[in-house]
Amino acid sequence: MYGNAYIDPNEKPLSILDGEDPIKLAEFEARIDRGEKIEPKDWMPKEYRKQLIRMIEQHAHSEIIGALPEGTWITRAPGFKRKLALMAKVQDEVGHAQLLYSAAETLGKSREAMINDLITGKSKYSNVFNYPALTWADSCIIAWLIDAGAIINQVANSKGSYGPYGRALERICVEESFHLKYGHHNVVTLATGTPFQRQMVQEALTRWWPPIMHFFGPSDKISNHTTILMRWKVKMASNDDMRQQFLNMYVPKIWDLGLVVPDVNLKLNEATGLWDYTEPDWDEFKRVINGGGPCNAERLAVRRNAEEKGRWVRKALLQKDSSYVTPLA
Amino acid sequence: MNTIAIKELLYKMADDLLIMGHRNSEWTGLGPVIEEDIAFSSMAQDKIGQAGALFEILHQLGENEPDTVAFMRDANKMHCSQFVELPNGEYDFSMIRHFLYDHADQLRFEMLVNSSFEPLAQVAKKIKGELKYHVFHANTWVVKLGNGTEESKARMQTALNESWNYALGMFETGDFEKELQSENIFEGEEALKTRWMANITPFIEKANLKVPDQSTWAPILGGRKGYHTEYLQQLVEEMGEVFRLDPTAQW
Ligand SMILES: [Fe+2]
Ligand SMILES: [Fe+2]
Numbered sequence: 001m002y003g004n005a006y007i008d009p010n011e012k013p014l015s016i017l018d019g020e021d022p023i024k025l026a027e028f029e030a031r032i033d034r035g036e037k038i039e040p041k042d043w044m045p046k047e048y049r050k051q052l053i054r055m056i057e058q059h060a061h062s063e064i065i066g067a068l069p070e071g072t073w074i075t076r077a078p079g080f081k082r083k084l085a086l087m088a089k090v091q092d093e094v095g096h097a098q099l100l101y102s103a104a105e106t107l108g109k110s111r112e113a114m115i116n117d118l119i120t121g122k123s124k125y126s127n128v129f130n131y132p133a134l135t136w137a138d139s140c141i142i143a144w145l146i147d148a149g150a151i152i153n154q155v156a157n158s159k160g161s162y163g164p165y166g167r168a169l170e171r172i173c174v175e176e177s178f179h180l181k182y183g184h185h186n187v188v189t190l191a192t193g194t195p196f197q198r199q200m201v202q203e204a205l206t207r208w209w210p211p212i213m214h215f216f217g218p219s220d221k222i223s224n225h226t227t228i229l230m231r232w233k234v235k236m237a238s239n240d241d242m243r244q245q246f247l248n249m250y251v252p253k254i255w256d257l258g259l260v261v262p263d264v265n266l267k268l269n270e271a272t273g274l275w276d277y278t279e280p281d282w283d284e285f286k287r288v289i290n291g292g293g294p295c296n297a298e299r300l301a302v303r304r305n306a307e308e309k310g311r312w313v314r315k316a317l318l319q320k321d322s323s324y325v326t327p328l329a
Numbered sequence: 330m331n332t333i334a335i336k337e338l339l340y341k342m343a344d345d346l347l348i349m350g351h352r353n354s355e356w357t358g359l360g361p362v363i364e365e366d367i368a369f370s371s372m373a374q375d376k377i378g379q380a381g382a383l384f385e386i387l388h389q390l391g392e393n394e395p396d397t398v399a400f401m402r403d404a405n406k407m408h409c410s411q412f413v414e415l416p417n418g419e420y421d422f423s424m425i426r427h428f429l430y431d432h433a434d435q436l437r438f439e440m441l442v443n444s445s446f447e448p449l450a451q452v453a454k455k456i457k458g459e460l461k462y463h464v465f466h467a468n469t470w471v472v473k474l475g476n477g478t479e480e481s482k483a484r485m486q487t488a489l490n491e492s493w494n495y496a497l498g499m500f501e502t503g504d505f506e507k508e509l510q511s512e513n514i515f516e517g518e519e520a521l522k523t524r525w526m527a528n529i530t531p532f533i534e535k536a537n538l539k540v541p542d543q544s545t546w547a548p549i550l551g552g553r554k555g556y557h558t559e560y561l562q563q564l565v566e567e568m569g570e571v572f573r574l575d576p577t578a579q580w
Binding site: 064068069071073074075076077078079080081082083084086088090091094095097098101136193196197270302306309310311312313314315316317319 | 351354355357358359360362363364365366367370371373374377378381396397399400419420473474476477478481484528544567568570571572574575578579580
């Protein structure tokens with residue numbers, strides 16, 4: 001799973017290229033133009049490093065926080081097949097966090113510092129995880145449509161210029177495609193099931209539609225900043241393009257199942273070839289991203305608690321004779 | 330073939346795995362390091378899968394579908410030991426339980442490879458191989474934390490003390506020990522316990538921990554006969570929460 005890295009439009013305009021060596025900068029940009037990948041030891045502009053850390057870190061946080069709403073359904077999943085599949089899915093998400101923290105560490109910020117910024121609220125994660133997964137059907141809608149959105153985002157970003165991030169994303173995308181299949185199969189089962197199951201999945205879709213529309217973020221402001229990030233292949237697609245791609249791929253599938261998308265204005269505009277929709281409530285988006293959502297406090301409290309409870313274990317691992325334990329998977 | 334004796338044996342093993350797997354899965358997203366979230370989730374998946382395989386054998390012996398058996402029974406119909414149903418607590422208790430439980434389980438399935446009941450012998454071969462990694466994981470961590478900081482040593486010793494009598498309860502004998510032995514289905518709980526002691530002792534020593542004094546040993550029994558702590562009913566209600574909404578529906 002993944003949350004689109006949120007670039008704050010109100011951020012003070014940076015003198016992005018201030019103090020950069022013009023020759024090195026030109027070489028760097030020429031490499032990117034040639035489609036080469038930038039590796040950890042290569043020279044890179046400060047702003048490139050900073051934006052990538054922010055992006056990869058937010059992505060990693062989204063994976064680990066994203067494990068919480070779905071994780072609460074592992075213990076309640078109906079039947080062996082679903083229980084095993086959901087455990088494997090959420091385990092993958094945690095594995096994505098591990099992979100991404102390592103990728104971000106190659107840019108010079110430690111995992112510990114990143115997790116610290118997460119639990120103190122300094123760095124963000126995907127807004128969608130600040131909403132509750134109220135029923136089993138919510139966990140199914142998340143696995144299908146949020147993971148679908150994640151794939152669109154991650155496929156785009158996997159072609160970005162920073163080598164370690166791109167390679168991590170390629171691996172992640174393979175697993176995400178299984179998540180999407182799992183989620184889709186679950187939603188189909190409910191949508192074609194008993195009237196009770198149908199109602200359950202319709203209600204979940206209705207609840208999750210606004211966060212799904214928020215998922216890709218507000219329309220990008222065309223600024224010097226975003227133009228440079230796109231030239232450097234840090235930002236690979238505009239938020240609106242990704243949202244359109246999502247609607248194009250998934251709205252027909254949702255309608256095929258006889259489910260109702262709670263937006264009367266949603267339709268494919270034959271003239272433009274783009275989807276018309278009611279503009280999402282971006283004030284709500286900002287309120288939630290700044291801590292005002294239904295689950296922000298709870299998510300961070302759970303994470304903080306896990307960090308605090310685990311501190312003695314991490315301390316013991318740092319002892320002289322105590323080398324790191326190889327994980328099972 | 331003594332079906333009643335075999336069923337009793339299968340039920341207690343399957344329930345242990347189901348409940349232990351469920352508890353392991355509760356660490357998802359909450360581990361002390363990300364790698365441990367992943368490890369506990371792997372073990373949870375193995376154990377739930379193993380439980381499913383045993384319920385499948387039970388199904389072939391005439392019991393209900395695995396899903397129905399696993400997700401619809403109340404606590405008093407379950408045969409797990411009380412040890413596995415206790416809440417995860419902190420990582421110290423979870424780790425010690427993982428160590429004590431998985432050693433016992435791996436030995437159990439190693440013994441069952443030679444069972445005269447062929448379907449169980451077959452499954453045991455596969456499960457034994459998977460559990461080898463669980464035991465390896467537990468050994469590594471117990472030794473590491475037992476030799477870590479003052480705090481980690483103290484925590485691990487306390488967890489071992491608190492777990493011990495529950496762990497002994499895993500070897501509560503059933504009503505058919507003699508039949509299982511005479512028909513070469515299973516060597517029995519006493520034989521298992523002896524091997525278990527022999528296997529865990531070197532690791533406990535390597536971890537600089539001490540087995541509680543024998544004078545304090547008092548196995549906590551009853552689980553195999555359907556007597557459980559209050560935690561198990563809560564667990565089975567949670568586990569069955571969605572399935573029980575409509576047990577006839579496809580989920
Ligand atoms: Fe993911
Ligand atoms: Fe995913």
